[in-house]
Amino acid sequence: MLANKKVLLCVTGGIAVYKAVALVSKLSQSGAQVKVVMTRSAMEFVQPLSFQVMSRNDVYYDTFDEKDSSVIAHIDLADWADLIIVAPATANFIGKLANGIADDMASTLLLAATAPVWIAPAMNVHMYEHPAVLRNIDTLYKDGVRFIEPSEGFLACGYVGKGRLEEPERIVELVDSFFNETVKLPLAGKKVVVTAGPTLERIDPVRYISNFSSGKMGYAMAQAAVELGAETILISGPVSLAPPAGVELIRVESAAEMLQAVLDYYSAADYVVKSAAVADYRPKTIHEQKMKKKEGETSLELERTTDILKTLGEMKTTQRLVGFAAETTDALTYGKGKLESKNLDWIIVNDVTDPAGGFGSDENVVTLISRSGIEILFPAMEKKELAKQLLTTIVQEGTDSL
Incomplete structure (x- = not known):
């Protein structure tokens, strides 16, 4: 699908530049025409010749080096x-563009480009989570x-965390999907509300x-x-995670605040994923x-919070409502009961005592149960991949039932 597609790669200065060489190679092997522009910092890591050999095109790095006098190079490119x-994209370069x-x-x-622009960040995990960088990305x-x-993985600076440039093979897959006009993202044009974290x-x-x-x-x-193409609202309790690029983030603290935030977006939502x-x-x-601490025992009087999921189920009109059930015993039994009692379309059940998943883990193992009776076990896998498989399955099953 990449035959004769024109991809311009802007390479900025970071240790991940070596992956950009592999990316050019894989794009070229897939049939794309690739041209490369490098910053001076990028040239400290890899010489332009490497990109020239892989792309079979001149490499550009000097605004005033006009290789063809009949055109202005940066406008022509x-x-x-x-x-x-832009891969890898440093924090500095992202800041300049913003x-x-x-x-x-x-x-x-x-600044002169009218073609779609994609940025693949690569930097230290703390840099990626810095408020200034997040503001520039937004x-x-x-x-x-x-x-x-x-x-997420082992970074060149020695840290383990989010910040590693995505693998070239994955970037080529995304480029291929972009140019494949027969493939429509399953959630294109849809609005998805996701709740996450604790309250x-x-x-x-x-104390709390x-x-x-x-x-x-x-x-x-x-x-x-x-x-998957959705306009995404992420309503998050207090967590120490950087929000995914492209989401509208709403930060809340209490159950009451989360309820109000969800209700603010509920009427316009196509899907609500209640994972908080x-x-x-x-x-x-x-x-x-x-x-103040006192001698002897004390007690704390508690009251019920509003059941957000049940409230949404009672209010549901055209929304597709997805709930989570984190259980420690008889997980499937409790999950099926929750599916019915709260008027859900799907329930995602996980046993948090399972060593393959649960709170804080980077992996999870869950069972997806639909109102129509479908029951699918998803074995242990990274949560990113699991989430994509879950949503793809939910959308497909929902489409088939219309």
């Missing part, structure tokens, strides 16, 4: 491309730029009731929804001052 990919700075060949041509996304999420119910200014939910599964579901671990109880009284 911008007009030539069917797709522009603020319209054009001080080298790559940043200058991107700005570019609102400008129409799309992002190839970095992978926090305050006792006093320094919560749970062990890390939010990883919910964030993976939100990322999958974006990749919402507190069932909250303190009946929130003390304005810290409760």
